Amino acid sequence: MTSTAGRPQVGRLLSLSGGHLVTDVNQGVVILLVPVVKASLGLSIGAAALLVTVSTVASSVVQPLFGAITDRYDLRWLIPAGVFLAGAGILVAALAPGYSIVLLGVLLSGLGVAAFHPEAARWAGEASGRLRATGMSWFSVGGNAGFALGVLVTAPLVGWAGSRAGAAWLMLPPALYAAYLLWEVTRFPAREAGRGQPVWSAVRATLSPSIGLLVGFIVVRSVVSVGMATFTPLYLQLVRGMPLSEAGAITFAFLLAGAVGTLAGGPVADIFGRKVMLTVSLALMPPLGLAFVYLPNLAGYAALVVMGALVVSTFGVTVVMAQELMPKHAGTASGITIGFSIGVGGVAVALLGRLADLVGLTTTLVFLALIPIAGVLLVLPLRETKPAQAAQPARTNVQP
Template sequence: MPTNHLASSAPPRAPRTGPLTLLSLGHACVDIYQGAVAALVPFFVAERAYTYAAASGIVLAAALLSSVVQPLFGALTDRWTMPWLLPVSTVLGGTGVALAGIMHSYPLTLLVVALSGIGVAAYHPEAARVARRASRGSHTAMGWFSLGGNLGFAAAPLMVSAVVATGGLHASPLLVVPALAGAALCLAALRSATLSSPPANTAGSAGRAGTDDWPSFLRLTGAIVCRSVVFVGLSTFISLYVRQRTGGDQVSGTAALFVLYLGGAVGTVAGGRLARRFGRVAVARWSYALSVPAVAGVVYVPGPLLYLCVALTSAGLYVPFSLHVTLGQDYLPRRVGTASGVTLGLAVSVGGIASPLVGTLADATTLQTGLAPLIVLPALGWLLLRRLQEPVQLETAPPLRHSAARG
């Protein structure tokens, strides 16, 4: 199996905490809109009487175009630095969601949500490239960058509930506020010239970057897709499902979605720390294995214990989240933008493509039956990771060239 020989005796440089903090906060503002789409689903069902399939189609709209254009943006950021994408894509992501509640037809709702998905897709490859440089290749530091996105996910149901439960779907334009704040944070982070432009000593860096290990990267991507289908399927329907299983109200469903997202914050931080001790691949492999009984608990455990299963599922799905990103970058050292676009974007959003299948099955049977197939997917992810080897880390490598990378 190919490996990336980048050993160096020089100590790794410390992460640049100032820009990285701003980038993490900006990441939170962007990923609010990934979480907001699922958080809006119960309100579309209640106010517009959408079926499960129609409601999950909204999630599909956000994911489909995002999935298609994500590799394109990754390839572009491998060739050219495009720091302007960060604030522009943040605003686009927020504007689409903000307009979703005031579109009076289903096709127009799909259109604006799809535009939001494009904004999210455009953000992640370039943001991951910039964060990689700010983190100096530290997996723990990249974990903090990923944590920002997870906190945005966690804040989404609270924000949507506070705005839409109070003013109805017609109040959705207020949801653009985090996007404006995120754009300002991105601009502040990019004021550092070393983050927004290529490093000066890039001559020949592509040649020193090592060999792209596509077989390992594709196995990793397959595992991430399995995780994505589980996560998006649960996030789309968990609010409705918990209300059915517990006999609770809208607050109980929102609380379950919040737990699903917030557990990711704990899991992401834990993942970086565990990886330093046991290795990224081993931690990811065990996380997928432990997610199998946790997801089964979400589907079948009744009553308040359901919330505990949601929390365990969230932790299991999120422990390897930031590890996916750095593993992908290390498997494709010559195409860091492409690797970031796939691991942080495409393979995450592609789960939305499967959500209408869950909705269609739920319409034909029950919501519990629709969610049951999700149990086997973490096991499939574990099988894909079973023979994956740890790549050589890029922490001590010279800065990567992103303005004219060649493959």
């Protein structure tokens, strides 16, 4: 496999980042389907928010399994297959006649997302060269931009069609890009899979205290990120009386800021250190979250946008840290950081939906604003990983 010791392979990173964008558009679609499905099917907030939980859990919890398998075998075909399935699931959800089939479509889409991420992140790590955090940020920004774009395009499509069926048109980009990636992955260099590395060795590697602290940080970040993305449009509609189009635009700004933050976060971490980046990003969130709830109009929305930039600015950084802490199990490391821990955060959205039904959306958003304090406490004992350790972090042909 190509060494990561050289310069970033920009073309490959852009292809993978594009796949990340097209895949994660579908997760953004689910966010906007929540208020649409709630209104059309007469659901409670908790039942509607379950769409996000199903999507997040399906796209996340099984990722470590995909990662462990790809540590042993070259399964590059999962990259185009995942892109296609992610779009096909949204097609099912858009055309579904009832709530149960909507959930099934969201589940299928989530499984496609899960199949894509570990193998794509592995190849992105290989293509990043010495600037590991920077290269992974290029890959990650595709996902964050796709999430934001999914929110942006869903509202007008639903408005144009008069129902969620308008979202069915979003199957076209995944189908076309999957065909491109099916050709593109054949051009990747040959990779010797991790022969002699049983799955249990990857499981054992995940049990280190540093991985545990890192996973805890990502869970906190995921609860805040997914929670704010899910409940912000509902809050703006039900509490502030905004139409769906305006609520979607503000949520898009929050998510787009996350894409910008992700792109900036990698270089900042390469310069100042991974741990500093993690600590500062979460420490600034509570006042920003409270400002969104309590400050009027533009000031509150500006605070929300800045919070969006910070909350996922460490996305690529945490993937790199996990790969540096688990150098023989890059696929598993990617599955845990992009997948499982984010999925655990997604489960919390269902609980937060129940909380919103009981105490209201305003109180729920205040609670979300304060959660990052727990993340800061988890980062403090975490040891810094060194950029120099990244010389061969994603090679999987080293014996344990």
